Structures are given as C-alpha cells and as structure tokens.
Amino acid sequence: MVIDGSPPRPQPASAQWSDEHRRTRLTQRLLPAPDDRPDDQPAMVADIARRLIGLHASDPVTVYLTLAARLPHLSVDEIFHQLHDGSTIRHHAMRRTLWVFDAETAALAHASSTRKFGAAEHRRFITFLDRLNDEPDLERPEGVDWPDKPEEWIERAKSAVLEELADGPLPTRELGQRLPRFRVLLDLAPGKNYSATVSALNRVLMLMGFDATITRMEPAGGSWINSHYAWMRTDQMSDTVIDRPDLDARTAQRHMVLRYLEGYGPATEEDARWWTGWTATATRRALEAATEVSLHGGAGYVHPDHVDLPVNRPGASVALLPALDPATMGWKERDWYLDPALASKLFDTNGNGGPTIWIDGRIVGGWVQCPDGEIAWRLLDNDGTLRHRVPAIDQEVARLQEFLGDSRFKVRFPTPLVKELLS
Numbered sequence: 001m002v003i004d005g006s007p008p009r010p011q012p013a014s015a016q017w018s019d020e021h022r023r024t025r026l027t028q029r030l031l032p033a034p035d036d037r038p039d040d041q042p043a044m045v046a047d048i049a050r051r052l053i054g055l056h057a058s059d060p061v062t063v064y065l066t067l068a069a070r071l072p073h074l075s076v077d078e079i080f081h082q083l084h085d086g087s088t089i090r091h092h093a094m095r096r097t098l099w100v101f102d103a104e105t106a107a108l109a110h111a112s113s114t115r116k117f118g119a120a121e122h123r124r125f126i127t128f129l130d131r132l133n134d135e136p137d138l139e140r141p142e143g144v145d146w147p148d149k150p151e152e153w154i155e156r157a158k159s160a161v162l163e164e165l166a167d168g169p170l171p172t173r174e175l176g177q178r179l180p181r182f183r184v185l186l187d188l189a190p191g192k193n194y195s196a197t198v199s200a201l202n203r204v205l206m207l208m209g210f211d212a213t214i215t216r217m218e219p220a221g222g223s224w225i226n227s228h229y230a231w232m233r234t235d236q237m238s239d240t241v242i243d244r245p246d247l248d249a250r251t252a253q254r255h256m257v258l259r260y261l262e263g264y265g266p267a268t269e270e271d272a273r274w275w276t277g278w279t280a281t282a283t284r285r286a287l288e289a290a291t292e293v294s295l296h297g298g299a300g301y302v303h304p305d306h307v308d309l310p311v312n313r314p315g316a317s318v319a320l321l322p323a324l325d326p327a328t329m330g331w332k333e334r335d336w337y338l339d340p341a342l343a344s345k346l347f348d349t350n351g352n353g354g355p356t357i358w359i360d361g362r363i364v365g366g367w368v369q370c371p372d373g374e375i376a377w378r379l380l381d382n383d384g385t386l387r388h389r390v391p392a393i394d395q396e397v398a399r400l401q402e403f404l405g406d407s408r409f410k411v412r413f414p415t416p417l418v419k420e421l422l423s
Contacts, residue, residue, distance in 0.1 A: 016294035017266050017302075019336040023361030026337060027317045029263055030327040031069075031358060042073055045082035046102045053263050054099035054109065056324040057090055059412040060219065060227050063100055065322035068403045076403065080224055086237055090216040090229070092117075092209060095277035098216075103240045105259065110212055110242050111252030113277060118210030125203050126150045128186045145181045147200070157182050157204045161214070162233060169230035171220040176201055205231060212242035225409050250285065253278065257286040258303055264330045266293050266300035274332035296336065318392040319358040320367055320377075320400055323411050328353035328363065338363045342380050345417040354415030359389055366417040367397070369409060375401055376421040 030052065048070050049055050055063050067079050074082075082088070088100050093109035096117055101109060129150035132138060140146050147153035157179075164170060164178050176183065176199060184200035208214045208231075215237070216229035234242060257272055264275070273283040290301040321327060334343070339362075346366050347353050357365035357377060364386060367377035375397045379386055411418050 017300065019296050021311060022266060022295070022336055024311050025265075026327065027361040028311070030330070031317055031319050031321075031361070043071060044087070045071070045074075045079060046087040049088050049100055050102040050105055051263060052326040053259055054093070054101045054105060054326070056326060056329060057098040057100045059324060061225050061409045061412075062322045062324045064224055065400075066325050068400070069319055069321055069325075072399065076224055076405070076407070080222075084218050086240065089234075089237070089240060089242065091212065091242065094275060103242075106240075106242050107244050107247060108252050108256045108259065111244065111247040111249055112256040114210055114212070115243075115249065118207065121210060122154075122207055125154070125207060128188065128203075129153065129184075129200070132184070132186070141183070143181060144183055147184060154204060154207070157201060158208055158213070161201075161204065161208060161231075165214065165231060165233045169217045169232040171228060171230045172202060172205060173220070173228075175205070175231065215242075225407065249282075253282055253286040254289045257283070258289055261290055261301060261303040262306070265290075265302040265306060266295060267331055268295065268298060268300050268333055271331040271333055272301070275330065316389075316392065317358070317360050318389060318396055320375075320393075320396045321356050321358060323354045323413060323415075324352060325356070327358070328356055337361055339380075345380060346415055348413050348415050350413070352413035352415075354411060354413070354418050357393060359386060366415070366421070368411060368418045368421045369404065370422065371408065373401070373404070373406070373408060378417065378421060380417075 045067055048067055052066070055066050057063050063083070064076060064079055067074065071079070083100065088102055089106050090098060090100055091106050091110065091114065092098050093101070093106075093113045099109065129147045132146075133148060133150075145153065145156065160179050160182065161175060164175055170178070179201060182201045182204070185197050186200050186203065188196050188198060205214065209216070212234055214231045215234050217232040218230050219226035220228040220230060234240060253276075256276065260272060260275060261267060264271070267275075269280075269283060269287060272287060273280060276283060276286075278286070287301050289304070291304045291307050293300050293302050293307070331337075338346070342363065346356060346363060355367045356363045357367060357379065364381060365377060365379040367375055370376050377393065377397060379390075379393075381387075414422075
C-alpha cells in the first residue's frame with residue numbers, strides 16, 4: 001500500500017448534486033453486485049469489503065447477508081471459505097465497531113481510529129486492575145498470577161496468549177482453560193445495578209485485538225451465525241500488516257475519508273463525522289482533501305476524482321439488505337434515501353438499522369426471517385405506487401431463502417417493524 005503523506009490541496013466548490021443524483025450513485029456503488037470483471041474472474045469477498053469500505057460485523061449474520069446481496073453466485077460455504085482465507089480481517093475500528101476489512105483498508109482504519117480508542121481502553125483496564133489492589137481484603141485465589149503491577153501483568157498475559165496461539169487459532173474458552181493462572185475477575189461497575197463481572201484475560205484478548213497482534217478467525221464450531229470466534233496471531237498471516245508504524249493518524253484519516261467518499265460520496269461533514277466516530281476537528285481536517293459540492297439543504301463533499309464522474313441512470317433496482325448493512329448505515333443524514341416518517345419503524349432506539357427493502361435507491365420497507373424459515377416482509381408504501389414491484393421483491397425473497405436454506409437466525413437488534421412482522 002502506497003500512502004501519499006503530502007498535505008492536501010484545498011478543493012474549490014463545485015456543482016450541485018440533487019437527491020436523485022445521489023440515489024443513482026448509491027444504487028450503482030452500493031446496491032447491485034458490482035462486477036466488471038470477465039466471467040472467469042467474478043468479484044470476491046475482499047472486493048466487496050473494499051468497495052463498501054468494510055462490512056459491519058457486530059452480528060456475523062450481517063456479514064454473510066451483506067455479501068449474499070452483492071455476490072449472488074456465492075453460497076454460504078463459499079463465503080465462509082473466503083472470509084477465512086487471509087484476504088480479509090476482522091478488526092474494531094470506526095465507532096468502536098467490529099468490521100470485516102480488506103488488508104489495505106484495515107491498516108487505514110487502524111491508524112485513523114483504533115490506535116486512539118485502543119490506548120484509552122488500555123488506560124481504563126489499568127484502572128480496573130488498580131481497583132483490585134485497593135481492596136486488601138479481596139481473596140486472591142491460589143495459583144493465580146495476581147496483577148500487583150498491572151502493566152507488567154498485562155505484558156505477561158499477552159506473552160502467554162501469543163505462546164498458546166503459536167500452533168494455530170484457539171477460541172476464547174480454550175485460551176482460558178489453558179491459562180488458568182490469569183483467571184482474575186473484574187467487577188466493571190461495583191455497586192451499580194448494571195454491574196457485570198468479567199474475566200481479566202478476556203479484556204487482555206480485546207486489547208490485543210485493538211493492538212492488531214491477534215485477530216478473530218473462524219467461529220467456534222464452524223457455524224456462520226456464531227459470534228464466538230477463534231483467535232489467531234496476525235504475524236502468522238502472510239502479507240498482512242495492520243499496525244503500520246509509518247502511518248500516522250492524520251495521514252490515515254485523510255485517506256480514510258477519501259476512501260469513504262469514494263463509496264458513499266457525496267456526504268456531509270456530519271455524515272463523515274458520524275461514520276468515522278472522529279472529533280469535529282479531525283473530520284474537518286481530513287475533509288480538506290475532498291471537494292465541496294452543493295446538496296439539497298446544504299454543503300457536501302465528494303472525492304476529487306468524482307466531481308465530473310458521469311452518473312448514468314441504472315435500471316430498476318430491488319434489494320433485500322440485512323440489519324446493519326453498510327448501505328443502510330452509511331450516512332447519519334438519511335432523508336434523501338429514507339422517508340423520515342419510516343425511520344422509527346426501521347431503526348431501533350439506539351440507531352441500529354434493521355433488515356430493509358430497497359427500491360431504486362430508497363428504503364421502502366423491511367423483512368425478517370420467521371422461526372419456520374419463511375421470509376415475512378412489508379412495504380411501507382401508503383399510496384400503493386410500488387405494487388408493481390412486488391414480483392421483483394418476491395424474486396429476491398426466493399433467492400434469499402435459497403441462500404439461507406435450513407439456517408435460522410434472529411435479528412440481534414430488532415426494530416419495531418421486525419417485532420410486528422414476527423407477532
């Protein structure tokens with residue numbers, strides 16, 4: 001990966017982008033299966049991960065259904081294989097979310113976001129360990145390596161984990177069984193009604209994931225809907241360097257925001273700040289490398305190479321996308337592709353988007369898999385103008401059910417519409 005570290009040149013304001021223009025671009029870049037390769041070289045999982053600037057992986061089902069919507073030629077097993085062949089990597093980055101990235105984007109995301117919150121999480125962990133040492137009457141189990149000196153204890157635990165992983169990936173549970181001397185329990189909120197006791201070793205694994213010394217690989221048991229992953233040392237992954245010492249935060253943020261605009265532009269400053277999770281100052285500084293344009297209702301930004309990029313009207317487009325799909329979650333200001341009156345039905349109170357139906361670049365309904373495997377769906381179309389698209393929706397539903405086969409899953413963050421469809 002070659003990163004240009006030179007300072008950006010201010011870009012002049014440019015033409016106006018209408019909402020229809022933005023929806024057309026959204027449809028071209030994010031909704032269909034983007035595949036301009038020869039028939040014998042179809043798009044792969046890593047290609048889609050790069051085009052979408054990462055796949056939301058908080059729920060493992062999202063990853064598979066996001067890919068299935070854009071790679072209809074791949075089965076569950078084929079996606080599973082590509083997700084674990086070294087071409088992609090799971091890593092916490094923007095907004096502390098777990099993503100699936102291609103290797104190049106992972107390095108940018110790490111330098112632009114993960115290092116900062118990883119360092120903050122390390123300091124927080126030290127506070128938890130210090131709290132243990134402030135309780136002299138706390139029982140210290142025999143045979144347990146007690147964190148009297150937290151920094152040194154963390155380094156010992158990290159070294160022990162790397163040693164255990166030397167022969168290959170292991171899940172969290174097995175690492176805990178192999179390293180009983182680090183079974184120190186932490187109360188994350190003592191005295192609170194939401195208090196939770198967790199293993200200090202699990203927190204070490206989280207920190208090592210933030211540091212990019214280990215990463216999540218195959219799910220335990222091999223089930224694609226399982227979020228309990230095995231851990232692997234990143235130094236055992238060929239040609240994958242996530243933590244690049246030569247890549248500073250400002251340079252990475254500039255390239256990351258351009259990568260974002262490449263896929264999701266035009267976008268507003270508020271969109272970019274929300275999507276990245278950066279401060280307002282960092283976001284504005286990064287956007288100096290972009291070109292300002294006029295949007296309906298205010299200013300926006302595009303990638304400098306896309307100012308005069310022709311946008312041809314696509315054909316009819318229908319897509320069923322999963323909860324937390326990147327296209328649904330790509331912007332904070334969504335009025336141009338989602339009627340504000342529908343948002344409360346399709347998003348939960350924490351802002352998590354549920355399974356959606358898209359027609360011609362707009363979210364117009366939602367769906368859910370029922371316990372018997374059937375797909376229930378509903379168009380939120382009060383005037384009936386979309387009835388003629390029902391056959392196309394039925395076709396997408398049939399394709400999705402074929403992809404899912406006998407697999408059953410629940411929406412991790414159910415929305416009001418999901419609850420209605422299941423009732």
